[in-house]
Amino acid sequence: xxxxxxxxxxxxxxxxxxxxxxxxxxxxxxxxxxxxxxxxxxxxxxxxxxxxxxxxxxxxxxxxxxxxxxxxxxxxxxxxxxxxxxxxxxxxxxxxxxxxxxxxxxxxxxxxxxxxxxxxxxxxxxxxxxxxxxxxxxxxxxxxxxxxxxxxxxxxxxxxxxxxxxxxxxxxxxxxxxxxxxxxxxxxxxxxxxxxxxxxxxxxxxxxxxxxxxxxxxxxxxxxxxxxxxxxxxxxxxxxxxxxxxxxxxxxxxxxxxxxxxxxxxxxxxxxxxxxxxxxxxxxxxxxxxxxxxxxxxxxxxxxxxxxxxxxxxxxxxxxxxxxxxxxxxxxxxxxxxxxxxxxxxxxxxxxxxxxxxxxxxxxxxxxxxxxxxxxxxxxxxxxxxxxxxxxxxxxxxxxxxxxxxxxxxxxxxxxxxxxxxxxxxxxxxxxxxxx
Numbered sequence: 246x247x248x249x250x251x252x253x254x255x256x257x258x259x260x261x262x263x264x265x266x267x268x269x270x271x272x273x274x275x276x277x278x279x280x281x282x283x284x285x286x287x288x289x290x291x292x293x294x295x296x297x298x299x300x301x302x303x304x305x306x307x308x309x310x311x312x313x314x315x316x317x318x319x320x321x322x323x324x325x326x327x328x329x330x331x332x333x334x335x336x337x338x339x340x341x342x343x344x345x346x347x348x349x350x351x352x353x354x355x356x357x358x359x360x361x362x363x364x365x366x367x368x369x370x371x372x373x374x375x376x377x378x379x380x381x382x383x384x385x386x387x388x389x390x391x392x393x394x395x396x397x398x399x400x401x402x403x404x405x406x407x408x409x410x411x412x413x414x415x416x417x418x419x420x421x422x423x424x425x426x427x428x429x430x431x432x433x434x435x436x437x438x439x440x441x442x443x444x445x446x447x448x449x450x451x452x453x454x455x456x457x458x459x460x461x462x463x464x465x466x467x468x469x470x471x472x473x474x475x476x477x478x479x480x481x482x483x484x485x486x487x488x489x490x491x492x493x494x495x496x497x498x499x500x501x502x503x504x505x506x507x508x509x510x511x512x513x514x515x516x517x518x519x520x521x522x523x524x525x526x527x528x529x530x531x532x533x534x535x536x537x538x539x540x541x542x543x544x545x546x547x548x549x550x551x552x553x554x555x556x557x558x559x560x561x562x563x564x565x566x567x568x569x570x571x572x573x574x575x576x577x578x579x580x581x582x583x584x585x586x587x588x589x590x591x592x593x594x595x596x597x598x599x600x601x602x603x604x605x606x607x608x609x610x611x612x613x614x615x616x617x618x619x620x621x622x623x624x625x626x627x628x629x630x631x632x633x634x635x636x637x638x639x640x641x642x643x644x645x646x647x648x649x650x651x652x653x654x655x656x657x658x659x660x661x662x663x664x665x666x667x668x669x670x671x672x673x674x675x676x677x678x679x680x681x
Contacts, residue, residue: 246321246359248274249351250342252335253680259330264339265680266326266348267319267356272311274345275324278338279309288313296328296338304337305329319356320363354677361662368662369397372617375677376457383506384456398661404442404627405657411435412654415647432646436635443631447624452606454621455540459508460605463539465532466558468516470547471572474588476500476513479597497531505602512539517558536562541604543597545572546583568604570597619659626656 248268254261266274276282279294280301286292288311296305308327317323328334343350354375361371373392380386391397411432464472480500498513514532536542542562546555546569559567574585574592584600586593634649 248348249355250274250339250348251351251680252339254330256332258332262328262330262335264326264335265356266324267321267359269322270345270347271322271324274342274348275309275326277345278341279326282309286311299341305334319359320365321359351679353679354674354681357677357681358674367398369660370395374681378678378681382503382508388453388456400446401660404439407435408439408650408654412647412650415643415650419643419647433638436631440631443624443628447628450621450624456507459510460540461510461512461538462601463512463514463535463542464545465514465536465542466545467547470545471588472545473513475545475572475586476511478588478591478594479511497535504598507605539566541568541601542566544569548573548576568600623656623659627653
């Protein structure tokens with residue numbers, strides 16, 4: 246394979262900048278800018294050196310570290326040049342490195358792709374690299390780190406191994422019925438065990454999907470219920486205009502925050518009532534759009550809300566996504582069982598945060614494996630094939646059961662990349678940044 250090179254650190258100025266090279270010409274290309282390196286390098290040893298241009302003029306000084314194949318991230322010979330993190334300096338050094346014959350710029354995610362192709366990591370762990378780089382919350386960091394360390398791979402192997410053994414027994418019963426007599430006798434129990442594990446993986450994957458994209462929490466309710474004051478208090482900044490006149494909020498406002506490590510987009514909306522003008526009607530339409538995409542909709546009720554009004558506002562959202570609170574708790578309100586909150590005084594804010602954490606499942610988010618839509622689709626295929634196999638045990642032949650188990654295995658292999666096509670790999674690694 247050709248040797249690739251790229252700047253492995255971010256484009257902004259920083260204390261350290263790294264140029265990474267991987268391939269058979271990595272060390273030779275590195276010597277174009279690090280001419281003082283000794284003839285023989287000890288792998289994983291940091292060498293202090295000066296970095297120069299083509300004419301030999303010193304541009305910087307820093308470290309060079311080599312990693313010998315196959316004991317490197319990519320499985321190839323790798324060299325890292327650690328200079329100061331000046332973007333222009335790194336560009337000059339990279340341009341000189343790329344003048345070496347057989348060296349070309351790395352494409353997005355190519356270092357990680359080579360690690361996968363060399364067998365250093367499987368596809369699930371490779372995807373975790375991109376998740377870790379893109380993480381915006383503590384929970385995303387912890388989940389990506391767990392996936393990178395092999396947590397998801399271990400759980401997939403716990404499904405793959407017994408499923409492969411079952412498939413072999415079923416095929417053996419079909420091909421050699423006399424020698425494999427009774428090998429399929431416990432197929433039902435074995436399928437049930439695997440189905441239970443796949444179901445648990447799917448449940449984690451759905452929670453992981455929420456963790457990956459972040460949650461959307463929408464504040465809604467009647468005008469003058471205290472939504473905007475509550476929004477400002479939760480966001481920690483005065484983003485929304487607050488006034489005693491009803492209808493101050495005409496459009497949706499968003500703020501980003503973190504709840505127990507989970508990234509949350511908090512949305513303030515226009516109050517719901519019979520619109521008094523075209524602009525307000527548009528705002529109420531935006532409110533309903535926001536509610537349609539909410540993971541949790543917080544209905545903020547004013548102290549004077551009647552039971553009939555309460556029922557009408559509740560009907561805007563299905564109960565599974567609804568969280569009701571009594572706003573303006575600093576004023577005298579009805580004595581009911583709703584959580585009383587006040588953005589003005591801070592009353593009830595901690596309890597509201599706790600309620601949101603519980604509703605979103607953020608309290609256990611650190612243990613959830615981040616999951617892509619690809620993971621969800623593949624696991625869904627595995628479960629569907631196993632359900633069909635389980636049903637076929639009673640009403641069909643062993644050929645059908647074995648065929649469905651084989652389909653489940655094929656879908657499972659897509660997760661680890663054992664049967665991944667070039668097109669699939671292209672789509673996965675396209676979302677990586679250059680240098681990773």
